[in-house]
Amino acid sequence: MNAIDAVNASLDRAGAVGAGREALNILLYQDAKASRADATEVDARDATPGPLHGVPVVIKDNIATLSLPTSCGSRILDGYVSPYEATAVSRLRAAGAVVVGKSNMDEFAMGSSTENSAFGPTKNPLAPDRVPGGSSGGSAAAVAAGIVRIALGSETGGSVRQPAAFCGVVGVKPTYGRVSRYGLVAYASSLDHVGVFGKSVDDAALGLETIAGLDPLDSTCAAEPVPQLRDAARGGLTGVVIGRPREFFPDDLDARVREKCDAAFEHFKRLGAEIRDVSLPHTKLAIEVYYIIAPAEASSNLARFDGVRYGLRLEGDGLRGMYEATRSNGFGAEVTRRILLGTYVLSAGYYDAYYRKAQQVRGLISRDYAGVFNSGVHLLFTPTTPTPAFLLGSKSDPYEMYLSDIFTCTANLAGVPAMSLPIGRVDGLPVGGQLIANHFDERQMFVAAYALERALGDDAHR
């Protein structure tokens, strides 16, 4: 299929489902004319079309694109258009993909519901009274609504996997350093990842394969060779050991979510895998560690939004007044809260008690994973979230909202790859199952994902 037809179909679909701000509010920015021009150019360019030729893609609003604004769902960057392009986007476009929109998100990726966007919440296309998850809710919804097969998101504590689970699509967070962060607007640099959404496991594999690999513009990007992830479709599970970490199956876990997970384990067993009970004892501290380290780094990363070189500027009393007017009006409540929290834990007298301590506990969490993977376990399987998508506006207490990252954020803290895929529905709401692998072992993860997707068939969405 040529690019222009694919892009037109995608644009029509976006209109039909009401992707705009007035309806589901999935896409913050679109430029049909520019997208069609790109498509025509790609059709003319690609003599031998690759697998991504003409594939429309949606990009989270915190990843730098040349054709559309990059506002991070924030008033402070409203309408800002980047003069350079993120590496991940360049690689998708070089492979023939065409950007058709920038997706809504929690402001600066701080949130788990996409309700913290300065431009209003995104509604879950499968249940418009519910959240799509977050912070990459717009990208997840764009795939769920059939606007695109592949979308880019970003993760700091679960912002790809959790919305993937809530929207019934596939979401992958690669190993830290597997995908360049160049052009991803930083929230918490040591936890930030570019992630990929796919309608299917194969879509996600194709997207990740394309953007992965060394980038001289990101000092934390690894030189590890990139595996052929799509070949993982032919891999089997015989002899593969899949761990069942007890901390991810607490007694109060929603019984129906537990059921779906047990069914998945049955499939794995039938396919020749060995299921082993394991423990990651420091998981219970992950939220606390995460909500010290992430805000600390954020308080520094967001200092550049000062009204001097780009973005919003509001005048006040002198320079000091300009800074304070710009930043207090430009940032929303949650971003302000995290900047203050992060500033506090780094400030004189508190650094050791909070930041250093959190980094040490983070070390123990990584050690938990290393221990399990060194004991002959190849993969872990868990629920992606404790519950399916919740109702819009139902979580007012910040800390309660933080708890929705509980099963996902340890993978960010340890830097190991993880992904969520649909494993069935509860009251018509999607449930996600999470696969976690050892550093740079995305291929093993995808072998299991392809296998489970095949085994579940339509049950994945029932």
Added chain:
Amino acid sequence: MAVTVDDVRHIAALARLGLTDERAHTLVDELNTILRHMDVLSRVDTGNAPEVSGIGAAGAPLRPDSGEPTPLARARESFAPRMQDGFFLVPRLSTHEDGADAGAAS
């Protein structure tokens, strides 16, 4: 540990965030609620666990002292709030506000 409204004002000043009185007071409660949860960490025995910064132990890659900078697809004027004669303009600050070393890194 619990924060007071003065702590909140101090860190807000460090972060260049203007706060109304009532916002400052609600933030005291919000931050203390969060910090109360954080206190479990103080009870964890980390022994001599190494701090993890989460990034490559391979060491920082080094680039050659040559090459061209990433070009800007748009003029600085297209995204700058205020520019003149190639300078970014900000409200005048008296050279004494931050020491006359204005600009020189220390």
Added chain:
Amino acid sequence: MTTTAATSSVWADRYEMVIGLEVHVHLKTATKLFCRCSTDFGAAPNRNTCPVCLALPGALPVLNEHAVDLAIRAGIALGCSIQSTSVFARKNYFYPDLPKGYQISQFDQPLALRGSVRIGTRTDGSPIVVGVTRVHMEEDAGKSVHDRFAGFTAVDLNRAGVPLAEIVSEPDMRGSSEAVAYLQAVKQILEYAAVSDVNMEEGSLRVDANISARRLGATKLGTKTELKNLNSFSGVARALDAEFDRQCAILDAGGRVEQQTMLWDERANEVRPARSKEGSHDYRYFPEPDLPPLIVSLDRIDGVKQALPELPAARRERYRREFSGLTDYDIEVLTSAAALGEYFEHVARASGDGKTSANWIMGEVLAALKSTGRSIAHFTVRPADLGALLGLVRDGVVSHSAAKQIFALMTQTGDSPRQIAERESLLLITDDAALAGWIAAAFAAHPAEAARYVSGERRLQGVLVGHVMKLSKGRADPKRVNQMLLARTDA
């Protein structure tokens, strides 16, 4: 509260000045520390900026290898031990010319530790040594221009991200003269090591001072203040003296010195407290998550050591060995600047006479440089030509006085000494016919003296030679003239 600088302190007999210095130098690289922008910050405002040094959303730093090597070189030259692992950290503060809202620097794990610099010798011959606490890498900020647009501060980020080495000394200096000696020694070492242009006027070398006063004999340090805005070595000395007097006056009145930042006002010749911003001293350092630790291999350190140019101390030693007749003073002057020493060595090699070369360079050459305001690097007289000139004098081709005329012309034209000597007919004349002519003329002009000489009055020979030299305008070869006069005498 301000104090006017006193040239010599009235407090010196009761109080002691304790000084530590922080020196920032630009590292000589083509591109910035974390991006590929040019380090030429003289370009049009913000011309040399990119996504990284503009701190555009999503941009990331990548470390410049040459900057690392130069910083290692500085560390080695200052006698430090290079750390195999050092860590970049973020120093967080808001300022319009600090684009990211933090400076990437090194904090608790710097690149180099524990060095020392010899700044002179005590009367008892023991060396005066200042300890170097640490040398670390960091990025420079941009420039804020406050007086160009009414009501606005103008920000130019060309300098933002230019690599710096920060050199922190121990509080080992006991007077403003020792502080200046330390600065001169550090400047000289870094210039020899070709790490930096170390030019305070052009801002490639900057100095902040920490100073405290204490009663003579006291062992614990007093409260220190930080002196900023020091624009010249002499300014450093005057600012230190002024601040010392201010502190002593407070202490002597039983007061307490407040720990604060003081600004030196060159024009008013006084120090003044900087209005410190509230909270501005809580920098919230933490490890830079965008950069893994800097790991320096032993191979890299060895490589830098191999490439390290000769340092001042080694060169002084070598001159003592290689050039006989040079005094310690000669050697001090000739090694004061790396380029001057290299010029001297060329001349000495070309002329084969170190002492004479030294005399000419410390006399004629330095005087010529002074009058023309030229640097030795751009001096019109090539060292080979000066060497050749000294050769002409040695071989009796030109007289010493003629050589001075020739040198003066060389500084103007840059021509070779022989060309000039011939053009200006300043070569000594050895041709017997010509000499005989002048001798005859001299005899004719002074018949009485000539007769007495010929009849044996030898002491008149000098007088007659003088007449001949005058007649020949100094060009007659005096050796040959003497021989020919002798031949005229009886017996």
